Amino acid sequence: MKLVVCIKQVPASNDAKIDPETKRIIREGQKAIMNPFDTYALEEGVRLKEKYGGEVIALSMGLPKAEAVLREAISAGADRGILLSDRAFGGSDTWATSYALAKAIEKIGDVDLVICGKQAIDGDTAQVGPGIASHLDWMQATYVMAVDGIEADTVIVKRMHEDSYDVCELRLPAVLTVVKDINTPRVPTLKGRLAAQKSEIPVWKPEDIGADPDKLGLNGSPTRVVKTQPPEPRHIDTLRIEGAPRECARALVRELKRRGLV
Amino acid sequence: MIAKTGIERAEYRNIWVIAELKSGEIHPVTHELIGAARGLADARNSEVWTVLIGAGASAGSGSLFAYGADTVIVVDDPRLNGFQDELEAKVLVRLIKKYKPEVVLCGATTRGRALIPRVAVAANCGLTADCTGLSIDPETGDLLQTRPAFGGNILATIRCPNHRPQMATVRPRVMKALEPDASRRGRIIRESILDMDTGKGKKIIEIFKSRETALNLSDAQIIVAGGRGMKGPEGFKLLKELASKVGGAVGASRAAVDAGWIPYAHQVGQTGQTVQAKLYIACGISGQIQHLVGMQSCETIVAIDKDPDTTMMQMADIAIIGDILEIIPEIISELDKL
Numbered sequence A: 001m002k003l004v005v006c007i008k009q010v011p012a013s014n015d016a017k018i019d020p021e022t023k024r025i026i027r028e029g030q031k032a033i034m035n036p037f038d039t040y041a042l043e044e045g046v047r048l049k050e051k052y053g054g055e056v057i058a059l060s061m062g063l064p065k066a067e068a069v070l071r072e073a074i075s076a077g078a079d080r081g082i083l084l085s086d087r088a089f090g091g092s093d094t095w096a097t098s099y100a101l102a103k104a105i106e107k108i109g110d111v112d113l114v115i116c117g118k119q120a121i122d123g124d125t126a127q128v129g130p131g132i133a134s135h136l137d138w139m140q141a142t143y144v145m146a147v148d149g150i151e152a153d154t155v156i157v158k159r160m161h162e163d164s165y166d167v168c169e170l171r172l173p174a175v176l177t178v179v180k181d182i183n184t185p186r187v188p189t190l191k192g193r194l195a196a197q198k199s200e201i202p203v204w205k206p207e208d209i210g211a212d213p214d215k216l217g218l219n220g221s222p223t224r225v226v227k228t229q230p231p232e233p234r235h236i237d238t239l240r241i242e243g244a245p246r247e248c249a250r251a252l253v254r255e256l257k258r259r260g261l262v
Numbered sequence B: 001m002i003a004k005t006g007i008e009r010a011e012y013r014n015i016w017v018i019a020e021l022k023s024g025e026i027h028p029v030t031h032e033l034i035g036a037a038r039g040l041a042d043a044r045n046s047e048v049w050t051v052l053i054g055a056g057a058s059a060g061s062g063s064l065f066a067y068g069a070d071t072v073i074v075v076d077d078p079r080l081n082g083f084q085d086e087l088e089a090k091v092l093v094r095l096i097k098k099y100k101p102e103v104v105l106c107g108a109t110t111r112g113r114a115l116i117p118r119v120a121v122a123a124n125c126g127l128t129a130d131c132t133g134l135s136i137d138p139e140t141g142d143l144l145q146t147r148p149a150f151g152g153n154i155l156a157t158i159r160c161p162n163h164r165p166q167m168a169t170v171r172p173r174v175m176k177a178l179e180p181d182a183s184r185r186g187r188i189i190r191e192s193i194l195d196m197d198t199g200k201g202k203k204i205i206e207i208f209k210s211r212e213t214a215l216n217l218s219d220a221q222i223i224v225a226g227g228r229g230m231k232g233p234e235g236f237k238l239l240k241e242l243a244s245k246v247g248g249a250v251g252a253s254r255a256a257v258d259a260g261w262i263p264y265a266h267q268v269g270q271t272g273q274t275v276q277a278k279l280y281i282a283c284g285i286s287g288q289i290q291h292l293v294g295m296q297s298c299e300t301i302v303a304i305d306k307d308p309d310t311t312m313m314q315m316a317d318i319a320i321i322g323d324i325l326e327i328i329p330e331i332i333s334e335l336d337k338l
Ligand SMILES: Cc1cc2nc3c(=O)[nH]c(=O)nc-3n(C[C@H](O)[C@H](O)[C@H](O)COP(=O)(O)OP(=O)(O)OC[C@H]3O[C@@H](n4cnc5c(N)ncnc54)[C@H](O)[C@@H]3O)c2cc1C
Pocket: A014, A036, B226, B227, B228, B229, B230, B252, B253, B254, B255, B256, B267, B268, B269, B270, B271, B272, B273, B283, B284, B285, B286, B287, B288, B289, B290, B291, B294, B304, B305, B306, B307, B310, B322, B323, B324, B325
């Protein structure tokens, strides 16, 4: 099995602060982390490799510093990492990002399964996984919560919907996006960390993956961000209720009733 | 498709809504999107079309007219049984090439979020996820799509000036459906996929229903959510009781989920679900940014906490200061009196 896990480096927003003047996120000195959802994709890839044999390749597109998430992936069980990094990739929307990743997957060659996270926590689009599948014209399954088994050229997965699950069989090669329920990621081992330190992470440019420059970066992105603004603040007159528990409960229920909420 | 000139763009007309069938019924998000599409189509002097794809889809078309559609394309074929994203995407790309819509809207449900990115890539057009606002330039037909990014800290407005159709997904209950008018009629176009090479599709082996999936929270109107302040699994029993009294669902902070008091399916926030309930009751949740980004667009927020100064208590519409474990049983007995 040749497995590719797509990993994005995202800003760690646990200390995200908004500048009171400009109403922008303060990014200076902000830590960047592996997209939390991608840790589940990686773990699933490593588990499948352990069960069926083969190798796990961590693939990321981003700034040179995104190399860090690939090393992290190696310390948690990936065999190697590949970084797509070049000016020409900058400004890519989900169309162009999934194009570049798909070209890299073609270049890697003979890939059986691509695993992505459910979504990235910065853009929150969940579009890149199905986008890769579409560029490659491969089958896909999204919101996967279990991989039940892999045969010669098929994989059986359990997909999650709002009010149901389904089990389906896809032909390989295929693309999966996985939810958090699928597994519990392992903690990197010392051996893994050493391997990660020693690993060479090749950096691929557009010409290395045979990408059409018109389909990359801003050129290749149909969408344009024309404006960003802080969301309207909630107009709140907080109604404060204090007192004995029974009094509080009474006041709350009365208020909810008045507002037609219960 | 690339459409760089006004002449090319003028070939694309009408606002499309991709309908979603949920156990044979039209998902409410479809009616909401038709409501939104109506406004856009009126501004452009064009029509609202709805595309209904699935095995047995023909049965579902009636309500679409009542909610404001002018034309419904029905693709009803036994091969479209279960959720075959690859095949549905192929059918949609074909319809888009044939009829050239200006805008395509789809619900940001699990299905919509699987299907539409596939279509957007294959049809070479832009796609904006989870829009909270849509407006159209009546002259150029450019769709202005507003969506939260960076966990709701920024609202971005997005445009796709050189590509048609312009595609967007919208979460359930963000747009408003129109009052249905049962006397409204429209035109039905039946499209067949008989001549299509559908290849060997996905084999759907089994489907099972469950209310306990992580994703149904995002559909709830009332959510009673608990955090570390609930102290343990016992606290969540109280919350479940309260939730069932008000016909709501139970949510949780990551701290409560990590403590093992409630399954991950209930987690709200950056690594959990994003919810848009009418009423969100946060019990013992301090209001860390990762939690807030998942619930800050709820209409009314009630916070119960013994600490009056938490972020959640500051941003709530109603803040109750006190011990939750004492207050909730009292709320339940007050509700029993209603
Ligand atoms: C990458 C990343 C992703 C994350 N994703 C999420 C996510 O999706 N969702 C999420 O929720 N968090 C997420 N977090 C975690 C988040 O930062 C917080 O740790 C978490 O939301 C805190 O949960 P809490 O409010 O329940 O706990 P706390 O912050 O400990 O708050 C507990 C509150 O309960 C009150 N309290 C205690 N006892 C009582 C009592 N008896 N009566 C009344 N009040 C009481 C306290 O005063 C306090 O305000 C994420 C973090 C990271 C780093």
